[in-house]
Amino acid sequence: MRKQPIKQLTQAEKRKLIADRLLVAPELSDRQIARMLGVSPTTVGKIRKELTDKTVQIRHVDTQAYDWTKHPYLLAHPEILEGLSERSLRALKxxxxxxxxxxxxxxxxxxxxxxxxxxxxxxxKNASAVTEDDIIMFTADIRTGLPQIKDASVDVIFVDPPYDVKSVETLYRHIADVAGRILVEGGSLLVMCGGANLDIAIQELGSDKRLRYNWDIAYVCPRNTPLIHSRKVTTAVKHILWFTKGAYDGNIVYDYIEAPPDPDGSDKTYHHWGQSVAGIKEILRKISKEGDVICDPMCGGGSTVVAALELGGRKIVACDVDADAVKTTLRRVRQLFGYAR
Ligand SMILES: C[S@@+](CC[C@H](N)C(=O)[O-])C[C@H]1O[C@@H](n2cnc3c(N)ncnc32)[C@H](O)[C@@H]1O
Structure with missing residues (x-):
């Protein structure tokens, strides 16, 4: 980051630089501005006082509002402020x-x-009018049965639960229970699943008699091929187990989806196990339609929520047992679309 060559400036230029920063970010302390510009806090204090005395308009700071100067990232990295230009400071705020x-x-x-x-x-780009009222999010454990979601109110569940055997053995039955209750007649349950415990997964998801197995869609990630030592397999395929409640009468679906490349690992920005938004969008595009309610009861960093919003015209119900994951998803939605604040 470019540092201001403050030592080479005249007194008048220095004063102007300090005054400009004070006008852009009066909420910063004298010490923070001093550090940013490489001058003494006393000098900043003097100029602040002069500006106030001269009644130069220093913007009113609403103390009730969010105080960006106390953002944990800024507190952990005060060096971010050093040598910031005026434009960078505006961007930071x-x-x-x-x-x-x-x-x-x-x-x-x-x-x-x-x-x-x-x-x-x-x-x-594609998001069509969805309002805050069309997104419901909360923190909950799927094992409670999710009474927050009404019976027969969801058209498509897309869920990406943990793949380890213990989770498959203990959670998938609850996913099936919830799906059997909340799906509309003809609705779809799509469960993303690794290959290692597919046998148990199919058995557990089939435990709810309201659901019937429909298909296994191949979700192919050719650039991400972990080696599963215990099975001596290098895998590029995730399975999307597709169950329906009653008979499915939607579009014909091609059972192969290729995950888009993720060269900079940005899929994992919001969650350790984050999925590709573009990939989930492709799945939802095939299996849902405008007006549908989409549910992800283990939403993690919110890829399903964002995918459904980007697709447009879908309402969303999402939750996770991890309150931080729900907060991250809400923050992500707000960052991208400005609602679900
Ligand atoms: C593989 S991650 C989901 C990642 C998500 N698809 C994404 O792209 O960010 C699985 C999620 O299931 C959640 N989870 C695990 N057990 C749960 C439970 N009993 N009830 C609800 N959520 C649970 C975890 O907190 C985690 O966020």
């Missing part, structure tokens, strides 16, 4: 920029502001 910097471990506010702009543009 912009809504959601510090959150994104924290998520990406970035020290560049302008890069993150640009990225946010691109993300929003991309996200809003």
């Amino acid at each position: 912009a809504p959601d920029v510090l959150d994104l910097m924290q998520q990406r471990g970035s020290k560049s506010p302008r890069y993150c502001q640009r990225l946010l702009y691109q993300m929003r543009k991309q996200a809003n």
Whole structure:
């Protein structure tokens, strides 16, 4: 980041630089501005007082509002402020920029502001009018049966539960229970699943007699091929187990979906096990239609929620047992679409 060559400036130029920063970000302390510009806090204090005395308009700071100067990322990395230009400082203060910097471990506010702009543009490309009322999110354990969701109120469940054998043995039965109750007649349950415990997964999901097995869709990730030592298999395939409640009468579906490449690992930005939004969008495009209610009861970092919003015209119900994951999803939705605050 470019540092201001403060030592080479005249007194008048220095004063102007300090005054400009004070006008852009009066909520920063004298010490923070001093550190940013490489001058003494006393000098900043003097100029602040002069400006106030001269009644130069220093913008009113609403103390009830969110205080970006106390953002945990900024407190952990005060060096971010050092040598910031006026434009970078404005970017740093912009809504959601510090959150994104924290998520990406970035020290560049302008890069993150640009990225946010691109993300929003991309996200809003196809999103059709969905309002805050069309998104319901809460923290809950699927083993409670999710009484928050009404009977026969959901058209498609897309869920990506943990793949380990213990989770398959203990959670998939609950997924089936919930799906049997909340799906409309003809609705679909799509469960993303690894190959290792597919036999148990199919058995557990089939335990609810309201559901019937429909198909296994191959979700192929050719660039991500972990070796499963215990089975001596290198795998590029995830399975999307497709169960329906009653008879499915939607479109004909091709059972092969290729996950888009993720060269910079951005799928994992919001969750350790984050999936590709574009990939889930492709799945939802095939199996849901406008007006449908989509549910992800183990939403993690919110890829399903974002995919459904980007697709447009779908309502969303999502939850996770992990309150932080729900918060992350809400923050992501707000960053991208401006609602679900
Ligand atoms: C593989 S991750 C989902 C990742 C998500 N698809 C994404 O793209 O970010 C599985 C999620 O299941 C959640 N989970 C695990 N046990 C759960 C339970 N009993 N009830 C609800 N959610 C649970 C975890 O907290 C985790 O967020």
